[in-house]
Amino acid sequence: MIEDLNLFATQIITLWVVLEPVSHLSMFLGVTGHLDKAERRKAAAIGLAFAGLILVVFAVIGRMLLEAMGISIIAFQIAGGLILLFFSFSMIFSDASSHGPVEVSEDRSAASVAVYPLAIPVVAGPGAILSVVLFADNNRGSLEAQMVTLAALVTMMLVLLIVFWLGDYIVRLIGKSGANLLRRVMGILLAALSVNLVLNALQIWLGLPPI
Template sequence: MAAARRRKLATIAVLIAAAVLMFFIIAGQLLLGALGIPLYSFQIAGGIVLFLFALNMVFGQTKPQQAQEMSAPADPDASVAVYPLAIPAIAGPGAMLAVVLLTDNDRYSPMQQADTVAMLLAVLFVLWLALLAANPISRVIGAAGANILGRVMGLILAAVAVDNVLKAAAVYVRAAMG
């Protein structure tokens, strides 16, 4: 991919991911509350979806590629930047879950929540730089290295997902018992 196109896709993807995650920081807890969904339910659902995403990373594509739509999207770069790059690769279920949990109004002060937002923006900036450097990184690690790295990261992501589900289930059991 040409450098200008890669820069455009990376920028669009990171900005969309930032907007989605900022939405969840600002309105996630309010939205869940309005829908009557306890935080532990969201954590379990996010953990399950994250686990499925991780399985796809570990085992590779598990379903046949869906047929392309008859008409091409108005902006194919924006389409790729939104899916699969911005969502679910950057602002996936794990990231959405993390920002909601790390900005829980009942557990964290506004200053701690501001720190979370600052860290999120710093991580997104570093990710943007890594996306811009995708070709040199790919040349260094090679296709086999990328394959191995993706599968190992998928396994780690699966462990994080299971941990989220177990922690949320423990909260649910404690709430149900007392």
């Protein structure tokens, strides 16, 4: 039970810093600015449902894809850790505005915006996909651990839904400076988690004592 709770907490923290709810909120408000409040909430619900489905699919078949391509989990974990580390640098050293505007299609309905760009690539982006694949593989063979991973993913989708639905209030509460500060703190946490991924993979590969 304690191990499951620790695993759940670790995965929630990782998903939180990868998905950056406050930073994603600014992009969500940007791409849905032409919609009214009800349509924005509809777009958030549809987009997060699609994003969650995509991440679950990668969690389920990610290991099979790696095996089909002849890629070891250790190599994938090191590569994923390095990619997340570089991603964390962008969170720490750049402003949220430096990502540039997210282009939307000509169809600006709530359902269309929910699929692209909200579900892909805003929520179900490279960092989130890498994270769920690593979570699922690290826990293969244990149904309880797989359920913990799915629970963490569903919980994070619900958190994002609440943040998106309360977006106008949150932006007024923390302001731009608060959002930038939170983004950098999350970047530091993600950097530490990324380094830990790489060190754990090297520890297993080289047979070193646990870190």
